[in-house]
Amino acid sequence: MNNDNNIEEQDRPEARHGDHKALVMVVDDNLDFLNGIELTLQMEGYKVWTATNGQHALDQLERTFIMRQRMEGSGMEALPDLIIADIMMPEMDGYEFYERVRANPYTNHIPFIFLTAKSDDENIRHGKELGADDYFSKLAPPEDLLASVRGKLKRIEQQRQMAVELTGDPTRSMMSGSVIAIAVIGSLVAIAFCVGVAIATGWAG
Amino acid sequence: MIYRKEVKFYTQIDLGFFMTNPRIVTDPTVAKGVPVIQGTQVPVFDILHRLATGATPEAIIEQLPQLELADVKAALNYAATVMARPAGQAGHEPLPANGISTDHAPVELDLKKILIVDDLPENRTMIQYMFVGSGYTLSMAVDAREALAKARAELPALVISDIQMPNMSGFEFLKALKADERTRDIAVILVTAHHRNSKQVSQGLIMGADDYIYRPFVRDEFMSRVEAVMRIKGAEAESRRQARVVSQRNKELELVNELALAVTSSLNLPEIFISAMQKLSQLLEVEAVSLFLLNQDERRLMVHISSRTGKRVSVPFTFKSTPEAFDTFASEYIPRVVLRAFNDHHFELGLDALSDSSLIQAIPMQSKEQVIGAIAVINAGGVSFEHADWVLLRSAAGIIAVVVENAHLLESAQRQVDDLIALNEVGRVLTSNLDLEQTLKQTTLFVQRSLQCEAASLWLLDEETQELILTTASGVGAEMVTGFRLPLGRGIVGYVAGTGEPYISGDLSKDERHFTNVPTTNDYSPGSILSTPIQYKGKIIGVIQALHQQKNWFNYEHLRLSYPVANYVGIAIENARLFHEVQDFNRHLERMVAARTRELAEEKEKTEAILASMADGLLVLDAENCILTANGAAEQMLDFQLNVWLGKPVGLQNLENPLWRCITDITDYEGLTVNVAVDVPIGQTGAYLSIQAHSAKVRNEAGQIIGTVIVLRDITALKEVERLKARFMAGVTHELKTPLSVIRLHSKNLLSYHDRLPPSKRNELLNSIQSQAVLLNQLIEDILELSRLDAGIKEGEHRSLDLAELTERILADLQPLAEEKRIGLAWQRPISAVMTVGDPARLARVVRNLVDNAIKYTPVGGSVKVMTALELIDEREFATIWVEDTGIGIPAEYQSRVFDRFYRLDPSHTVPGTGLGLSIVKEIVNAHDGSIQLKSRPGAGSTFIVRLPGLG
16 A cells, blocks of 8 residues: 555656656555556656555655755755645545645645546535646546646746746745745734734724 | 061961960970970970971871870970070060060051040040041040150150140150150140140240140141141151161162172182181171081082181081981972071080070072072071071072082083093193003003093004904903904994994993903903094094993093093004104114214224324314324324314414424415425434425315315435435445546556557556456446345245355355465364355355455465354354454444445555445345344454354
């Protein structure tokens, strides 16, 4: 089960640094399907991380992040460029995993695609409602998924190019965006606190 | 005088013997000085009594030989004497000339007598001479004193008096004469010598003198003056007499009137008698008055009532006249005077208060020339009666006779009315009583009573045999004759029934028609018979017979009475017959009604039982939405009590309850049928009941809505099943999609990247596709199996089998799989067969799935132990199989879920399987009435135990 040690993952760092291949994270509890999608993505030229449930995926993300941060200071570059996740999974299902990814400012920006056997209208709506970038049935033609993956990655690449042109540092845009976001949130919290105190002390009246 | 004359007239007693008869003496030896006939000891009363009771004088002499006829006459004379004697005079002294002596009797002047008063003889002679040949009787007085005495004694009509007289003058004499009441009316002619002495004349006239004559007399003048005065006196006397007669008559009339008023004031005979007697004794001022009535039967006079000086005599008279006396009395209609007739009987008569000198006067009472009785007046001796008294007595007798007759008439009318009333009552009783037997019994009793006969019988006509049947009888020998039959035409009964006419036989011994063979008691033989036909609507249905021992007993009155009785009986019999018919019909109807009622009750009971046992709630409302009925299920669902809410509108119910709200909404809904499902919370548990309410309006024949029927169905289980089904379907879809998606992905990878994939990878993908296809197939198979199990296992596929043998075969099949994982498969073969009954294929599946699961979930190198045996639990035999592994074990919280469909312990599908294996096992075990048990601990392996019913 929690066997992440496949061949592709072993040579991931080299692949990443070598030809700037995009990194896709796939989360599914069905190993057969997980193997299949991994193979497909690899064949399409992506680097693939796999996890068998939301918790494992989250653990992997955090571990990678901390490890990379310790080694290179930022660690942002080590994060997957796209996440594809199943919904029905043990320990942590796809929905919760999505919420956790979105809740983390360092992973909030990563495009997220649901790929699930739960293909009834209600589930699709729910997924979209959450803000997932796309939603696919496992029975849908793999080409559709691949097209969506390509599109999302292309858009990310465009944004990265834009950031390089502006800052000269391909990682800066993401980084600065995140820092600005944290700063804004922090100041907002401070303002809210001040207003709250003011109201409490009757300053408004 | 008048009295004497009347007595003569009425008694026809010869008054020639009015003088004292020396033959009657008062014998001191006899008590109270009763007068007896001299020389004998025979009391006068005895003779009189015998006379009064009708004995002739000759007969008396015969009876009493010591007497002579003269003695009888003397007794009669004595009676007459005593009768006419003035009050207070006793004994046999002669009556004074004026027998009627009263103080108030008017003075009668002697119109032929003239008193001459003159002191001079020559004058007296002169006057005497004047009267020669005149026809007047002259009386002479020499002075006024003598004249007064003579005038008082002789009562002359006229006094011719001289004025100039010694001692007492003519004026003084005149004064004295006028002052005396007795002599006041005597005419006075004064004689005077003083020629034309007008002063003297006027003085005399003023003093009351009628005339005066001058001396010397002229005869013509003298006589004419005397005649004139005498004429006046004659006229005066006449007028006085007439006035007396008138007053006498008036008095009589008054008395009669008073009596008439007294006796006619009532119609009650005893009352009349009492008031008449009291009135008579009062009016006549006599000691006692008795009323005798004629008793025709005994031919005697009976004292009916008696009264003494206004008081009723308490002791009744027992006096009875002899029949002979009665005959005389009754035929002669004459009043009799009986002297002291009761003297020797007065003690026993209770008249001891009467003096021994009582006399009795009897006056017959006549009505329609028939004597019906007499009034006897008992008076004290010597008290005589006036003419008025006799008139009164006669009138009283007549009035009382009429009144008595009236009363008799009234009485008989009353009796007839009573008869009619009784008859009417009988008619009412007979016609109202519908019990025939009782009716007939009452009839004969009534006939017997009302006709005063000894026996009565009722015969009814039997139409079939043409016989008369003696149905009911009463009186003598009643029980002997009942049921006796007589053919129509035989006997008097038969004759009457044949003719339809009533028949009276006065003398049965001479009646040819009389049928003598009717059984009867020995000592009873009827003398006369009255037979009346009973008819109804012109048809003769029977005969009523009355029997009496006496001959000629029955008369028209009896017939008159028996006729309506016969009619009533006819009606009563018909009524009773009709009533019996109606009663029979009623009984028939009642039976039918009872049967129908029973059927209905059974039906109702059945319906109620059905309603009560219905799982669905039933609520019936009327047109006003009031609760008419509800069954137990409805009460439970709606949480209310029918007996509290019966007849109350649903709108008053607790509308917090969504079901009541729903029902209220339903009743407001105008459509004919409504179907709504409501979730009702169960108390505070948080659980819900799903109830489907189906309502239908009930219409009557006219199409009006008369109520609503609401059926409440608990669809909680149904909904749960649906929910489970939906979940299962979702699960099925998901589970089917999973291998399909893998197959699709792998196929795509193979197709798209075939050339770039190393052969090992291609094989891997193809193998994966293969296994996914197998899984898919397995899944479909399992799903089908489950749906088949849901539909139920057919008993026909059951047969007895040896669980051990079956297990052994399967273990052999699975041996390679175990070896593949290097798992030791331990099989503990039982000594004997483990027999059970079931579907071999399915039971094989149970064993296969269990062992397969055990192998699958046991890590490489582990072991699986299988054992079968017969178990005895609570005296029941079970064929049991244990499958024990050394696998990962199952946490307690998941143990109950392992049998759920699509539940798997490895969500990532490392262990191949459909997730339905244990579900199928459980379904099959349940379908075989068996049980499955899981014992497991994480890390310590699991043991599944399946128990199936043994053969025993």
